[in-house]
Amino acid sequence: MNQAIQWSYVLAALLFALGIKLLGSADTARRGNALSAVGMFLAVVITLFHHSIVDFRLIMVSVAVGSLVGGLAARRIAMTAMPEMVALFNGFGGIASLLVAWAEFTKHSSTSTVSTLAILFAVLIGGLTFTGSLVAFAKLSELKLGGIRLGKVIAFPGQKWFNAGLVLLCVGVVGMLLVSTGEVSSLFILLVGLSFLLGCSGVFPIGGADMPVVVALLNSCSGVAACATGIAIQNNILIVAGSLVGASGMILTRIMCRSMNRSLAHVLFSGFGGGLSSSSASTDGEVNPISAQDAYYVLEAARSVVVVPGYGLAVAQAQHTVKELATQLEALGCDVRYAIHPVAGRMPGHMNVLLAEADVPYDALAEMDDINPLLGGVDVCLVIGANDVVNPAAREDEGSPIYGMPIINVDNARNVIVCKRSMSTGFAGVQNPLFFKENTRMLFGDAKASLQELISEFKHA
Amino acid sequence: MESVYLALILMLSAFLGFELIAKVPSTLHTPLMSGANAISGITLIGAVLAAGSEHSGLGVWLGAGAVFFATINVVGGYVVTNRMLAMFKRKKSKDGQ
Numbered sequence A: 001m002n003q004a005i006q007w008s009y010v011l012a013a014l015l016f017a018l019g020i021k022l023l024g025s026a027d028t029a030r031r032g033n034a035l036s037a038v039g040m041f042l043a044v045v046i047t048l049f050h051h052s053i054v055d056f057r058l059i060m061v062s063v064a065v066g067s068l069v070g071g072l073a074a075r076r077i078a079m080t081a082m083p084e085m086v087a088l089f090n091g092f093g094g095i096a097s098l099l100v101a102w103a104e105f106t107k108h109s110s111t112s113t114v115s116t117l118a119i120l121f122a123v124l125i126g127g128l129t130f131t132g133s134l135v136a137f138a139k140l141s142e143l144k145l146g147g148i149r150l151g152k153v154i155a156f157p158g159q160k161w162f163n164a165g166l167v168l169l170c171v172g173v174v175g176m177l178l179v180s181t182g183e184v185s186s187l188f189i190l191l192v193g194l195s196f197l198l199g200c201s202g203v204f205p206i207g208g209a210d211m212p213v214v215v216a217l218l219n220s221c222s223g224v225a226a227c228a229t230g231i232a233i234q235n236n237i238l239i240v241a242g243s244l245v246g247a248s249g250m251i252l253t254r255i256m257c258r259s260m261n262r263s264l265a266h267v268l269f270s271g272f273g274g275g276l277s278s279s280s281a282s283t284d285g286e287v288n289p290i291s292a293q294d295a296y297y298v299l300e301a302a303r304s305v306v307v308v309p310g311y312g313l314a315v316a317q318a319q320h321t322v323k324e325l326a327t328q329l330e331a332l333g334c335d336v337r338y339a340i341h342p343v344a345g346r347m348p349g350h351m352n353v354l355l356a357e358a359d360v361p362y363d364a365l366a367e368m369d370d371i372n373p374l375l376g377g378v379d380v381c382l383v384i385g386a387n388d389v390v391n392p393a394a395r396e397d398e399g400s401p402i403y404g405m406p407i408i409n410v411d412n413a414r415n416v417i418v419c420k421r422s423m424s425t426g427f428a429g430v431q432n433p434l435f436f437k438e439n440t441r442m443l444f445g446d447a448k449a450s451l452q453e454l455i456s457e458f459k460h461a
Numbered sequence B: 001m002e003s004v005y006l007a008l009i010l011m012l013s014a015f016l017g018f019e020l021i022a023k024v025p026s027t028l029h030t031p032l033m034s035g036a037n038a039i040s041g042i043t044l045i046g047a048v049l050a051a052g053s054e055h056s057g058l059g060v061w062l063g064a065g066a067v068f069f070a071t072i073n074v075v076g077g078y079v080v081t082n083r084m085l086a087m088f089k090r091k092k093s094k095d096g097q
Helices: A002-022 A029-047 A057-076 A079-106 A113-145 A159-179 A185-203 A208-232 A236-259 A264-269 A292-301 A311-315 A319-331 A350-357 A368-377 A447-460 B003-021 B026-051 B058-087
Strands: A304-309 A335-340 A365-367 A380-384 A415-420 A440-444
Touching: A002 A029, A002 A236, A002 B003, A002 B026, A029 B026, A029 B058, A057 A079, A057 B026, A057 B058, A079 A113, A079 A185, A079 A208, A079 A350, A079 B026, A079 B058, A113 A159, A113 A185, A113 A208, A159 A185, A208 A236, A208 A264, A208 B003, A208 B026, A236 A264, A236 B003, A236 B026, A292 A380, A292 A415, A292 A440, A292 A447, A304 A319, A304 A350, A304 A368, A311 A319, A311 A350, A311 A447, A319 A335, A319 A350, A319 A447, A335 A350, A335 A368, A350 A365, A350 B026, A350 B058, A365 A368, A365 B026, A415 A447, B026 B058
Parallel strands: A304 A335, A304 A380, A335 A365, A380 A415, A415 A440
Antiparallel strands: none
16 A cells, blocks of 8 residues: 555656646646646545554544635635735645644654754744744735735834844754753744744734735745655655745745845845835926826727736726726727736736736736837826836836836836826835826826726716 | 655755746736645645554644644635636637727
């Protein structure tokens, strides 16, 4: 039977790799996800035949309750809340790895240094993934509610030193656990506590704007934790699947960082996006408000429109309204596309999911690098609830905190209409010179309400 | 199993992970991440082994907790990914040119 289990793991590993590969293209992604689910099912079911499993009661109950909770949550969750959900699931993966490593530790008698080290590493990473994800979850959902307290940078003086001290302390405790031969359970509990603390204090100081990076990084961590657990309990499939996820999460993290022109260290340690005030941005000129009716005239005359959605659109749940407006425009023969910044929304690729939910065809979604060279020939750029990702200061103002971040160059279009609640700053806390440009018109108000007004203009015309 | 052997597996699969993800369009990053997230619930296997083990006491209960959390991760992850991907459709816009 053990042989059969090992072979099923080989098959599962193949299915995971194939699944991830197929997830990379829109046409095959669903099949890829299904394949990887089959791999998981296979691996878990075959494992139940392992000779060391003597009691199935606890397993059955836990699996039943877990499936119920997970399945219900996944079905009920609104697409706008996807980042929170993924963060939370990440955290659960982390805590599961911690618990498995802990269970292994309790029956650990004859020790090799490698497996003990792996156990301790799994606990450390699993624990910080858990609390880090919970904090990320809290920050993300607080933002969604509109209260921004938690989403802001929460830090105290000397936080970096505190965190550095925590890390050193963890290393110290791990070292003591490795060499000590006596009773160590209290030290072990201390390590669990420290890992929890590290996750909290690591993510608390990171601002809402950087959450895409944090979610990607925690995703990677949950994989690394599973991988370490695999080394601890000497299980191949855990090592393979865990490191697959760990590596893919790392790549995504790097892509996110590059999209914001920041290093990972800068994201994690700078407390960016908090109290930074806007001193350097050039805000000469006047803000030109526009009424829905005038915006209608501009749009009606346009032959090509590029919609640039941002988090504000997600908050206002306006993705369906945008699609409706696009349908009206298309009926007039206008070409409508969507330009999506890699970090638009609160999670990489989040905006694409929201638009897909509203039935926007996949082909109409353009990536930043593809659409930027074409923007000069576009009649109207309709910016909805986006701010930092269209801020020309990133291109022009060397003093700006977001200088160097790749942006969608909407100011190159003939006309720009910005749907925005007020003149307040975005997550990065910097003023946006775009709003003061000559070809920019501001359509103030709730994104959804403004769009609905526009649509009714179209309908009455 | 020998540590060297484990290290080899680790290295190769990490490399595979890097190779597989590097060229995915950013459009698909959210489903990709939640799909990968579901795979990281593989720790469920370790959890099952711990929860059903003949060693009684603390370890078993820790295992049961792990099974619970890992199952949420696995089931929730796959279901939500599937739900998202079901919405991605490739089609020409009806009213366009």
